[in-house]
Amino acid sequence: MNMYGSKVVGWGAALPDEVVTNKDFEARLETNDAWITERTGIKERRMGGTTSSLAVEAAQKALANAGLQPSDIGLLVLSTTTPEQTVPATSGTIQAQLGLTCGAFDINAACAGFVYGLVVGHSMIATGTERVLVIGSDTLSKITDQQDRSTAVLFADGAGAVILERTAPEDNAVLGWDLGVDGSLVPILYCDHGGYLKMEGREVFKRAVLAMVSSAKTAMERAGVTADDIALVVPHQANIRIIEAANNRLGLSMEKTAIVLDTTGNTSSGSVPLALSAAVEKGMVNPGEYILFSGFGAGMTWASAVVRWGK
Ligand code: ACO
Numbered sequence: 001m002n003m004y005g006s007k008v009v010g011w012g013a014a015l016p017d018e019v020v021t022n023k024d025f026e027a028r029l030e031t032n033d034a035w036i037t038e039r040t041g042i043k044e045r046r047m048g049g050t051t052s053s054l055a056v057e058a059a060q061k062a063l064a065n066a067g068l069q070p071s072d073i074g075l076l077v078l079s080t081t082t083p084e085q086t087v088p089a090t091s092g093t094i095q096a097q098l099g100l101t102c103g104a105f106d107i108n109a110a111c112a113g114f115v116y117g118l119v120v121g122h123s124m125i126a127t128g129t130e131r132v133l134v135i136g137s138d139t140l141s142k143i144t145d146q147q148d149r150s151t152a153v154l155f156a157d158g159a160g161a162v163i164l165e166r167t168a169p170e171d172n173a174v175l176g177w178d179l180g181v182d183g184s185l186v187p188i189l190y191c192d193h194g195g196y197l198k199m200e201g202r203e204v205f206k207r208a209v210l211a212m213v214s215s216a217k218t219a220m221e222r223a224g225v226t227a228d229d230i231a232l233v234v235p236h237q238a239n240i241r242i243i244e245a246a247n248n249r250l251g252l253s254m255e256k257t258a259i260v261l262d263t264t265g266n267t268s269s270g271s272v273p274l275a276l277s278a279a280v281e282k283g284m285v286n287p288g289e290y291i292l293f294s295g296f297g298a299g300m301t302w303a304s305a306v307v308r309w310g311k
Helices: 022-026 033-040 051-066 090-098 110-126 183-188 201-223 240-250 268-281
Strands: 005-014 018-021 044-047 075-079 103-107 131-139 157-167 174-181 230-235 290-297 301-308
Touching: 005 051, 005 110, 005 174, 005 268, 018 022, 022 033, 033 240, 044 157, 051 090, 051 131, 051 157, 051 268, 075 090, 075 110, 090 103, 090 131, 103 110, 110 131, 110 157, 110 174, 110 268, 110 290, 110 301, 131 268, 157 268, 174 201, 183 201, 201 240, 201 290, 201 301, 230 240, 230 268, 268 290
Parallel strands: 075 103, 075 131, 230 290
Antiparallel strands: 005 157, 018 044, 131 157, 174 301, 290 301
16 A cells, blocks of 8 residues: 555636637638537637646646645646747746745646646655645647647647645545557657647547547546446546547446536646536535546547545
């Protein structure tokens, strides 16, 4: 058994102010609201801010939500696929702006990155760190060709954060997880330095469903729970049809699934914690109930985790 367990004690989210609707794309691209809505479920998204500014806002909300001070945080893990510079890591900028005094590093597992970060945070707590701030923040609009209808309508900006806190091993709430990558699939979704995201949409779609289903099953098995035990599903917010297809295969209902993609688009690392915050605000999960987190992304990466909710 680990020396310690961990539990979520705070959460927060941040979105830029500028709303870009499907209608806005109609005006400048060969696309329309009906196509975007039917194929993706997205109606509008937010664009603007920077990876660090959105991260700082989300983290400040999480600190306030947990009733904690910056000095209470023992480690910052930033998941991002849109760092502000090649060197140094964006987590350092965020650490300074938040007034943290702890260590900080970036991880990049694309849209699966937040769940990777959650598991890394849990692991650091298991070996003694008292509290870990895990942030997912991305500004995909900056690496998206706004003239390419196949990607422009999908990708947007946003951030979310959670704070994990040390508990006795018997109170541990991060119960089971699965992390993976298939590096042979780099060519189906990538972005070169200084370039834009390139994607084989149909292939990513198929692989995403397969990855989410097998990863979620593995995480549930390791946590010792079944689909019937899950009160809330928090999937990566890429496309409503991917979520529906995965849920069908897993025996999970859409009613207990957190959905924000209709108003946020795909915010990569921001997506899962944004959806979590919205679901918690709506009262979709109660203390003691199980949440299934599940993400997939460029790499292709995937990550799932089962967490017992509670404050
Ligand atoms: N408006 C109108 N038509 C469009 C648009 C658009 N915005 N985009 C593509 N089309 C066209 C295509 O050109 C194609 O036309 P053609 O048949 O004449 O060639 C037609 O619509 C159908 O295209 P498909 O790619 O087959 O459409 P599909 O139903 O697969 O939907 C989509 C496309 C939405 C991209 C879907 O494949 C998808 O969501 N894939 C997964 C993408 C994803 O999740 N990526 C993120 C991964 S996470 C990360 O790490 C960033």
